[in-house]
Amino acid sequence: MDTGLIDDGARTADWTLRAATPADVEAVAELRAVVLRADLERLGRYDEHHVRQRLRDHFSVDHTRVVLVDGAFAGSIALRPRDGREWLEHFYLAPRLQGRGVGTAVLASELRAADARGATVALQVLQGSPARRLYERHGFTVETEDAIDVFMVRPAGGRVR
Template sequence: MRPARPADVEAIAELRAVVMRPDLERLGRYDEHRVRQRLRDGFCAQHTSVITTAGDFAGSVALRPSETGHWLEHFYLAPALQGRGLGSAVLGTLLSRTDTSGHLVRLNVLQGSPARHLYERHGFTVERQDAIDVFMLRLPGAGPGASANRTTVG
């Protein structure tokens, strides 16, 4: 992982549109412009990392501080790289940092998204949900993110 730069916003916005399209279409919420603009509007390079493999852009993840801990946001991996353990390694690395600092982590995932299983494996539990989103919470030290035997990246 490397720190994001302001110039990364368009590559991340495009990846977001590709990755989220199936779930947003299933939920009847896909809008070609809005899916990209929401990323642009909320992008903060200071809290975002670009995920690379062999020097190539592979995805992004943001860990934004909040009053009660952190929000995990904009976690996208190129579809060809999903299901190979990269997302789990990235998540494990971030969660080891929040565990060390004693911070809880929140996120939201779309209803029915396969990404929810990744988050559950790393100790996230459902805090609340609505027709579109599942809001999840992870206390410090929960799940495999607290294990010293996991793969790390970065």
């Protein structure tokens, strides 16, 4: 289990990652709906049912880890092997924790593990999402994009800016 300590100057938070269980799907689906709502509405793509159902349809306990902060559910992250890459999926963090270094620490931990496996990591992020800056800081570059999505990739051992 990966763990860490975040000190944002206001308070310290302990974070851990644990394997997901089937019981986690609804909490992750609800968090997904909250986290993606503004971006999906801006893009004219928000559907209250679909945003949750898409997560339910693609949730895999084999590849998903749950983020806990101070022992409580705070988010999720998945790395799923596909097409010779590991796809970073379902990386959501509770809004109250965003901007405090937790997402950066979790992502760095997962990328170190992917680097140790020699894995290229790819992801899909919505156009205009502030999350893109986080991914760029961790060495992801744009591979392709369309009106809705930006597809990014990071080779094994990619540099962090």
